[in-house]
Amino acid sequence: MSTTSPTKPGGPPRIVDPQTIDALTAVINGTVLTPSTDGYETARRVWNGMIDKHPALIVRCSGRSDVVHAVRFARQHDLLISIRGGAHSAAGHGTCDGGIVIDLSPMKGVRVDPRSKIAHAQAGLTWSEFDAETQVFGLATTGGTVSNTGISGLTLGGGLGWLMGKHGLTCDNVLSFDIVNAEGDVITASPESHPDLYWALRGGGGNFGIVTSFEFQLHEISQVIGGSIVYPMSAARDMLRFYRDIAADPPDELEINAGLSTTPDGDPVCALMLGYNGDIAHGEDLIRPLREFGNPLLDSARPRSYGARQHLMDEMVPYGPRRYWKSGLVREITDDLIDVLVDRGSRLISPLTRVPMFNFHGAAARVDPGDTAFVHRAHQWDLGIVSQWLDPAEDDRQVAWTREFWSELEPFAGNIVYINHVAGDEPDRVRTAFGDNFERLRQIKAKYDPTNAFRLNHNIPVS
Ligand SMILES: Cc1cc2nc3c(=O)[nH]c(=O)nc-3n(C[C@H](O)[C@H](O)[C@H](O)COP(=O)(O)OP(=O)(O)OC[C@H]3O[C@@H](n4cnc5c(N)ncnc54)[C@H](O)[C@@H]3O)c2cc1C
Known part of the structure; x- marks a missing residue:
């Protein structure tokens, strides 16, 4: 069976014939999957269940030589290239219709x-x-x-x-x-x-x-503090104001993030997600005021191994549900922002939806904005709406709700965004995601990828 690839959006499909695929398979140490191969159906799926694409080829690379062969093959046959690591791109860039997925996930050394x-x-x-x-x-x-x-x-x-x-x-x-x-x-x-x-x-x-x-x-780093303190939504306004003060200038060792979500019983809640990376006794002293604030429903913050803490949030964003994501970087948590969060957070339309705020501070904020391509070096919060649901019939409603909520939050973010949290339908935000570093990035892109072969991403245009 021949497989097809649109070379460019709207361009004519390019036929990849079986002999050509055999020639690729012969030099690949990993696996080459086509729509007619066992394993293709599983391999084409990514984290975001909304993404349902059918690549012509999936090359599951076992090492660097496979990547070299796959890139040269894709270039020779003018195939759209999708690069996949952990498949977590919310925009779905880890797969494509009709092109080649260069899947690095077997490379685990x-x-x-x-x-x-x-x-x-x-x-x-x-x-x-x-x-x-x-x-x-x-x-x-x-x-x-x-x-x-x-x-x-x-x-x-x-x-x-x-x-x-x-x-x-x-x-x-x-x-x-x-x-x-x-x-x-x-x-x-x-x-x-x-x-x-x-x-x-x-x-x-x-x-x-x-x-x-x-x-x-x-x-x-091995022993740390990690866990959450969860409050009823009725306490959210006071809690977020209190949180704002504590998170205004935290020590480098302290991570205090906040978020809105729903309990398994369907009750809206507000949570602090805590981490401390230093002397445990000192960390306990620092977070005591947070524990003593109000009447938490749950307090799971305690010493743990670093590895255990790394799994604490996994269940909140499992593989498979349908998603729509909006995000921005917020420099100040004002009373007005808290009002919007509490109002919307009290009536989330999906029990799976999360509204996290990650505190960006310390060493990450002290790097000069021009020293790396990541430009947004300031004390701030990465604020997002991670809408999640299961029923495809809900797609339009969930997306519309997320956009409406975001239209209320966006004025507080000033259109500044972290590139990994740009949504798939926001190509116009790529430039603001790179801010003053955009022009230098564009020149480097033109030097290393002048034909934009790697364009299925939050793309930096060559010209
Ligand atoms: C559940 C969840 C939790 C997250 N938590 C965080 C977080 O805590 N902190 C944070 O900063 N971000 C977080 N993100 C955002 C995350 O950083 C991005 O989604 C990121 O792109 C995921 O990388 P991946 O390799 O899993 O994704 P993939 O979908 O495999 O790749 C995404 C894109 O990255 C590029 N890419 C991947 N691998 C390569 C490679 N080897 N070479 C060149 N380009 C490559 C490609 O452009 C590709 O399209 C989270 C995302 C999800 C879905």
Whole structure:
């Protein structure tokens, strides 16, 4: 059976004939899947259940040579390229209709050197898999807050997580990248080798090539405090004002995030999601006022292993439900913003929907905005609406509700957004996501990917 690929949006489909696919299969050590192969149906799916696409080919790469062959094949046959790490792109960039998915998820090697505290990690790892290997030595680097997110997409966009106050964003901890460029050549990006690319890969997303491995700086961390303090929605207004004061200037070791959601019994609630990365007794002292505020419904904040804390939020955003996501970076939590949050949070239309606010501070905020591609270096909150539901018949209603809610929140964010949280229908926000770094990124994109072969992403246009 031949498979087809639209070369460009609206362009004529390109036929990939069986002999050509056989030739690719012969050089790939991993697996090449087509719509007629076992495993294709599972492999085409991604985290967001709203995304239902049918690629012509899925190349499940077992190593760097597979990535090289896949890129050269895609270029030779003018196929639309989708890069997939952990498949968590809410916009669904990890798959496509009619093109080739270069799936790195089988590439899970990690080598940790406990003396230099450096990890070399292949691009298909999730944070859970990465953490398991580094925690053997009591080491970690800033990783995502949900353990099955891929290390690749998260790191390339910046990387917000429980260690960012103390150790910066994930991208701030990358020492070098191995990357397959648009020609299918292997290069290393580091302060010494292709420094312009090294700069762009720390926040510029998947625009410049396919990263096959990362060299991460690790830090000693094993026992931490983690957990949530949950309040009824009736206490939300007072709690968020109190939270605002505590989160105004937190020590680097303290992570205090807030969020709105619904209990399994259907009651709207407001929660503080806490982390402390330092002396446990000192951390307990710092969070005591939060515990003593009002009458919490639940308090699960306690000492845990770092690895256990990395799983605490997994159940809130499971694989599979349908999603629509809106987000922005907010510099100040005003009374008016709290009023909007409490009003909407009291009447969420899906019990699965979450409204998280991640406090961005400390080491992550102290980096100069021009030092890496991630430009938004300030004390702020990453505020999002993660709408989630199960019934496809609800799609229009849920999306409309999210847009309406966002229209009320957007004035507080001033259109500033984290690139990894840009929605699939917001290409006009890519420029603001990169702010003053956009023009430099555009020049680097033009140098390393002049024909925009890697365009299925939050795309930096070449011209
Ligand atoms: C449940 C959930 C929790 C999240 N939590 C956080 C969080 O705590 N902190 C945070 O900062 N972000 C978070 N995010 C956002 C996350 O950073 C992005 O969705 C990110 O793109 C996911 O990376 P991935 O590899 O899993 O995704 P994929 O869908 O596999 O990839 C997304 C895109 O990243 C690029 N990409 C992926 N791998 C490569 C590669 N090897 N080389 C080049 N480009 C590549 C491609 O453009 C690709 O389309 C979360 C997302 C979800 C869905």
